[in-house]
């Protein structure tokens with residue numbers, strides 16, 4: 001990469017701050033603006049990173065130095081920011097879920113295509129070294145035909161800034177659904193089964209009472225592949241993200257990351273393992289950095305985006321189908 005591009009980051013929450021720091025540390029671009037709605041945080045991060053704080057995106061979009069906008073504000077704001085930025089001639093990166101309605105995913109990508117601009121969605125798990133390796137093994141035929149994919153996720157949810165618009169199927173599950181498309185090569189399932197249970201949500205997080213606490217999904221594919229996703233929200237004792245892929249010739253397992261692989265046994269015989277990261281910001285720190293490098297590489301050098309319209313569209317369709325299966329207590333058949 002040679003040229004330097006001006007970047008505007010939209011949002012001043014947890015994930016926006018990760019993107020701001022990665023952009024500020026990248027010598028191929030310059031973080032010029034941060035757009036946010038929490039003045040105290042916005043001012044502090046903008047001062048730290050020597051960027052201009054804005055409460056409105058308009059001035060950033062008028063600035064010809066801005067070639068790229070990275071949107072990391074709440075999901076309900078994504079559609080407007082994507083369209084505004086594309087119409088102003090800027091390339092766009094947007095956090096997942098891009099938008100929740102499949103038809104709006106289509107509209108956003110059509111706008112980008114019509115203007116010759118790039119639109120990339122932040123499915124950062126694709127940049128995780130373990131998941132990349134697991135996929136490469138599947139593609140290499142190491143386990144023969146892929147027959148069963150199993151995702152196990154346990155995590156605790158952060159405090160929500162806007163609980164009313166929170167949709168767990170799109171907000172949380174979209175990561176597993178994206179990896180499923182990534183590993184299986186975009187095959188669409190023919191049948192979707194899902195069930196969920198609710199426990200009282202932890203106080204203070206602002207989670208809607210209807211948010212599933214435990215969610216189990218089974219997706220069946222015509223080619224024979226079965227995928228099982230187990231998601232346990234509000235688990236405070238660990239951050240667990242494992243994947244197993246089994247095929248006719250073998251098994252691949254992506255285990256949790258650990259600080260080190262050194263295990264110990266104390267004098268009373270108690271075994272212990274090195275700690276795993278406790279939150280997404282630690283677990284995927286390297287993946288977020290690679291993701292923003294990839295976006296800049298797309299903008300500056302025109303490399304093919306690693307995440308496409310089909311990926312975002314399929315994730316939105318699957319999240320909706322799983323929500324329907326849970327709410328109607330019946331399987332959903334996809335054409």
Ligand SMILES: NC(=O)c1ccc[n+]([C@@H]2O[C@H](COP(=O)([O-])OP(=O)(O)OC[C@H]3O[C@@H](n4cnc5c(N)ncnc54)[C@H](O)[C@@H]3O)[C@@H](O)[C@H]2O)c1
Nearest residue numbers: 011012013014015036037038072073074075077095096161
């Ligand atoms: N890829 C990932 O791993 C990941 C992780 C967390 C969140 N996300 C996604 O990132 C987005 C933001 O999530 P978050 O957890 O950082 O949110 P958050 O609740 O931590 O922060 C929201 C912030 O957005 C700001 N904001 C509110 N309205 C705004 C507007 N109109 N314009 C600009 N800023 C506005 C608020 O000031 C607040 O600080 C969501 O779409 C979420 O799904 C992705």
